[in-house]
Amino acid sequence: MSTPENTGRRFRAYTIRHLDELLQRAKLTEEQRLRTRAVASVLPFRTNEYVLDELIDWDNALEDPMFRLVFPQEDMLPAEDVDRIAHLIKTDAPKAEITGTANEIRFKLNPHPAGQQELNLPKFEDETVEGLQHKYKETVLFFPQQGQTCHAYCTYCFRWAQFVGISELKIASNDVERLTGYVRNHPEVTSVLLTGGDPMIMGETVLSKYIDPLLEMDHIESIRIGSKALAYWPQRFVTDPDADDTLRLFERVVKSGRNLAFMAHFSHHREMESDLVQEAVRRILNTGATIRTQAPLIRTINDTAEQWAGMWRTQHKMGMIPYYMFVERDTGPQDYFSVPLYKAWEIYRDALAQVSGLCRTVRGPSMSATPGKVVVDGVTEVNGEKIFALRMLQARDPDLVGRPFFAKFDENAIWLDHLKPAFADRFPFQQ
Template identity: 70%
Template structure:
């Protein structure tokens, strides 16, 4: 096939990243005063900041900043952390403290932000002899392995809500990644129950074609593997990756190679707001990816101040369907980082989801949510109802560490303030949730164990 890119005002521009050293200049452009800019810089000493020229020039409405949703999506906010922490870091910056002193204070604050939610660091799979864990690989659900390629542990820009923020703050102890694709291939050969591999990070599409190819091509010979997934925000933050970058065509040919091998290539695109789909360059990138035979599925978390409105999600899902993409997930903001700032109560999240879901066609109702990626699995809030005189949340596991729990409804007491699974209590006289009763032995042995 011929990969012809349509002209675009942004086509051909070289990638330029903006980091904390540019933050004061950019926040001044948003109209922030000196004290406000210092508070934002203080937050950015704790949480990561990175944006690029495409997001700055094409996506942010600077006349609407700092209220613009894309601005809020990528720029730290002064109230994302407790005021005492912001004041502490601002004082250090004001008196030009040493980098060591700033890092020590920042790390202490980070430690209180649950940098590894859902037991992420405990999910690394063991080596074939069952001893040391294989770094950068996680096996939480029987059919899926997550792989964190070493060269993909950054992004074209960072989302302020990102639950993997700990990967980006420069602390080695908070990172997990692997450059050993051979270890993954060996693991898959010993675990035929794994039918899908998800490349995640960071963002795997930060890698050039030659590096990406070194990770993907060895998987094409694993017969038991049915699908390869790539989790990425590149369509929203740098669509040039698939249109005018020097290796854009080579990357698309790699996608074609995956499809030609008989495997599904699932392109897991993160779109947080409809404005990310507005530029023609994005729409062209979507078309080019779909032309390879890859399937684009879309997902994002529900985030207060950015997309906590049914109309926003309805618009987003309709736009995705119009361009041939498949709405996949609405996530609940994870219990990490500035969750208190971004979280939407589960009761409100359900109403936002239902409001959007009710106004789209069946083609968009492939989407699931609101879903919490919690320690025992992905828990979906299906509704709010009354059973035996008690108001309850109706829930079910979309995925679970114990496969026996998948698809079975369970109930939690209604709590208008609850924002996460740990805030919920069993309903209808139960003292424990199903996932708190312990997995079956054969289920617990299924995931993340060494081969015989």
């Protein structure tokens, strides 16, 4: 195999340049490999040796959920779009023509769901603050420029548009002073979430530049780091050159009197099975940080109650806190991965019934939609009408937090936009 991309540490990334060789390992035919490469020309592909060697069952790759989690599948895009790109690749079309066609397809896939490109962008000193989102009153999201990639990409990732090389689709900044200046001027903000991409792709020295200024602000109570590193590169906390320095940074946050919440993204039980992951979790917890777990419900990957119950029990035993079951966002290959809302609630309910109360800290199934986080509390019947019971877990308008509301039952609905109000002419968040 050709030499993988070297990121400057022990970590090695495999990208679309290596895809055809990797697919031969999965025993795909030449035509299957061509169509997979066509999809990877639209949706981003990146993986590493740990994922390849520890997580994927290569003897049964086409049926393996971990293979689908990382490797594009030809039916993730409409067949006509795959045909167009495949033809261009097969006929050695110019790279610019392939990229132009791929971009056409990308913009049809709702690359910025839930108002990610805010109309009312945050401002500091009368200038827009790039790389920052302030959707909820108490919480600010940072998108560090140096963290705008991951150790491996999930095929269902709702932030796929960050990784395809189109500058206008990116949300990121390396202006630490402007990012932290905004937070300093907003005392209502108590929690800062570093996200991306994956902030843990950054080394400790860069990560510290974003975190240390926050420790000087009395109104900051918690710092969160959203990351898939525990699943895709646990070496980051065990054997990487700056693993110990990173853990000392976590300790520094905790000793400052803040809560450091590591928001770990686990999509499948297999991601937690290696000794290396368990050692990484132990080391993070020993710093005083907490680890909260979350993932979307994704068809063909984790769409059974048994899978979720098993994940929650294992996470609890390891000292982690089950936190969120999300509904797959309305972007990218949503049709490939989405589960109807009524089915998502059934899976959540049946999984919850299989675990003790200590595991029932998890909330879901939750849609991170434009007005806020909307949870499906259940399907019930009122006055002979079948309905969804819904509730705002979080909202742009704080007055809506915790408010229940109802929608007409629709067995085909997979997102909030597909629902219609019940017993009212509009939802609480609608004007």
